[in-house]
Amino acid sequence: MQARHKSMKAFGENLADANEQLKIINNSNGFPHFDEKFEIVGEGPLRAGKVEILQVNVGKMCNQVCKHCHVDAGPDRKEIMTKETMQYCLDVLANNDIPTVDLTGGAPEMNPNFKWFVDKIKKLNKHVIVRSNLTILETNGYADYAEFMANHKVEIVSSLPYYKKSFTDRQRGDGVFDKSIAVIKRLNELGYGKEETGLIFNLVYNPVGAFLPPSQEELERDYKRELRDNFGIVFNNLYTITNMPISRYLDYLLQSGNYESYMQKLVDAFNPAAAIGVMCKFTLSVGWNGRLFDCDFNQMLELGLIDDAPKHIKDYNASLIEGRRIVTGQHCYGCTAGSGSSCGGATT
Numbered sequence: 001m002q003a004r005h006k007s008m009k010a011f012g013e014n015l016a017d018a019n020e021q022l023k024i025i026n027n028s029n030g031f032p033h034f035d036e037k038f039e040i041v042g043e044g045p046l047r048a049g050k051v052e053i054l055q056v057n058v059g060k061m062c063n064q065v066c067k068h069c070h071v072d073a074g075p076d077r078k079e080i081m082t083k084e085t086m087q088y089c090l091d092v093l094a095n096n097d098i099p100t101v102d103l104t105g106g107a108p109e110m111n112p113n114f115k116w117f118v119d120k121i122k123k124l125n126k127h128v129i130v131r132s133n134l135t136i137l138e139t140n141g142y143a144d145y146a147e148f149m150a151n152h153k154v155e156i157v158s159s160l161p162y163y164k165k166s167f168t169d170r171q172r173g174d175g176v177f178d179k180s181i182a183v184i185k186r187l188n189e190l191g192y193g194k195e196e197t198g199l200i201f202n203l204v205y206n207p208v209g210a211f212l213p214p215s216q217e218e219l220e221r222d223y224k225r226e227l228r229d230n231f232g233i234v235f236n237n238l239y240t241i242t243n244m245p246i247s248r249y250l251d252y253l254l255q256s257g258n259y260e261s262y263m264q265k266l267v268d269a270f271n272p273a274a275a276i277g278v279m280c281k282f283t284l285s286v287g288w289n290g291r292l293f294d295c296d297f298n299q300m301l302e303l304g305l306i307d308d309a310p311k312h313i314k315d316y317n318a319s320l321i322e323g324r325r326i327v328t329g330q331h332c333y334g335c336t337a338g339s340g341s342s343c344g345g346a347t348t
Contacts, residue, residue: 210258213240239345266333274340277347
């Protein structure tokens, strides 16, 4: 699969359409439906609990075009959350006990109101997580963003597919590894990754290929050793996240002839313990346009909340949000395989 410089949407590819993806993903190919597997857990239908994390996608614009991206983000994407929609989010946060806000993209920093939004959230005494691709922090116009986040005690979570250059550049683009290492060094200088500062910096591992992540605990030890010994850098935690068969990664699986075997791996590795801890139980996803979803993956597949639940953040109602049935599909096997997968890494 050759490196991309634009999103699938920019090229008008079929898989840029969520319905086209769903036709492939929900064609069971003889696999049991996810709901049938989840029933084995004994909890009945998958239902949400209290919202602990409001995960907000502030736009699909990004300075990178990563091969595994389930958002199909890129420089050409124009979908950006408006200040008005951000204010709806702030109203919900001000009136509900939701302790954490998780900002995603694209590159969330590229939203023109990013700093304003973070500042307002922090004034509500919420914990803020920013999912940064690192390289944006050395791009013209964003040189002071790292210091801004440090001053606001923002937790930074960043993908680094591997501690070796070739693997990372293969997935995220030529030169990304070196740029990422340079930014991490700068973050370390600001205090990120050092336990005594309280500035949390976590890394994310996504497999480069059609396989499941290895042990998170063991891989974290390897990452910490290799990055410390070779580059003198530190971080707090490593999260292993399973690549979801969505968007560009789905395209990769189909082009490489690995789709059915990868889905078989996910189904065979179904873990009831991981299923109990899936993130959609305590996370609510907000799209760039304010639409509500059970998770970030459902958002990209345009699978909104179940019929009787609010559809937009401006209509947020905790009594209708909590306890709702979660919309599922075959892609949900990605979060329940092996040790489980969530935006916070393994779930077991």
